[in-house]
Amino acid sequence: MRVEIIDDTEGRGPAMAFPPGENYVDLRENPRAVERLEPARRYPPLRSFLTAVNSADSLFSSASASTQNDSPATVSAGGACEFASHASLVFAESSLNFERDHFLDLTACLKELLERDSGDAIRTVLRISTCEFPHQNRRGFCLTIRLVAHGASAEQAEIRWGLGLARLQQALLFKARALRQQFSE
Numbered sequence: 001m002r003v004e005i006i007d008d009t010e011g012r013g014p015a016m017a018f019p020p021g022e023n024y025v026d027l028r029e030n031p032r033a034v035e036r037l038e039p040a041r042r043y044p045p046l047r048s049f050l051t052a053v054n055s056a057d058s059l060f061s062s063a064s065a066s067t068q069n070d071s072p073a074t075v076s077a078g079g080a081c082e083f084a085s086h087a088s089l090v091f092a093e094s095s096l097n098f099e100r101d102h103f104l105d106l107t108a109c110l111k112e113l114l115e116r117d118s119g120d121a122i123r124t125v126l127r128i129s130t131c132e133f134p135h136q137n138r139r140g141f142c143l144t145i146r147l148v149a150h151g152a153s154a155e156q157a158e159i160r161w162g163l164g165l166a167r168l169q170q171a172l173l174f175k176a177r178a179l180r181q182q183f184s185e
Helices: 031-036 038-042 044-053 094-098 100-114 154-184
Strands: 002-008 060-070 081-091 122-133 138-151
Touching: 002 100, 031 038, 031 044, 038 044, 038 060, 044 060, 044 081, 044 154, 060 154, 081 094, 081 154, 094 122, 094 138, 100 122, 100 138, 100 154, 122 154, 138 154
Parallel strands: 002 122
Antiparallel strands: 060 081, 081 138, 122 138
16 A cells, blocks of 8 residues: 655635534534435445544544545546545544644554555555634644545445555554553653
């Protein structure tokens, strides 16, 4: 798996807000609400990812998640198909969201864990961005993850994406356990 880290904390664009809006579904507070999210109902790997990332075993909360499926007619480069997802995460413990170093450490660890898988069929972009936390009246950071899988067919791309998303889920939960141990010492 190829992994790219982008530090966009000096970005001049508008910052994401957490929680992102009135239609936001807090899956940490209400795990069953995952069924209200159309992409999670449609794609079981995304439902599993969101459930795990927002679980009590995790240190994260999802802010958003979406998928994108490109058919051969809309994809360049030899007719290969692409399936992608986009998820934005913050730390569930809000105080951790205000230190950029937590996100730098997280992305470095994720890169190391994910690049152990060989092959170029899956690409991951880990983007650290600024994020507004209106309830705390502060600006902090968030992590946006874009996972893209390629395949000879739409089905193959989607299967590879599901496997890549499961791998990403494992890496996030592994890092959550390590952080939990670090903070309890």
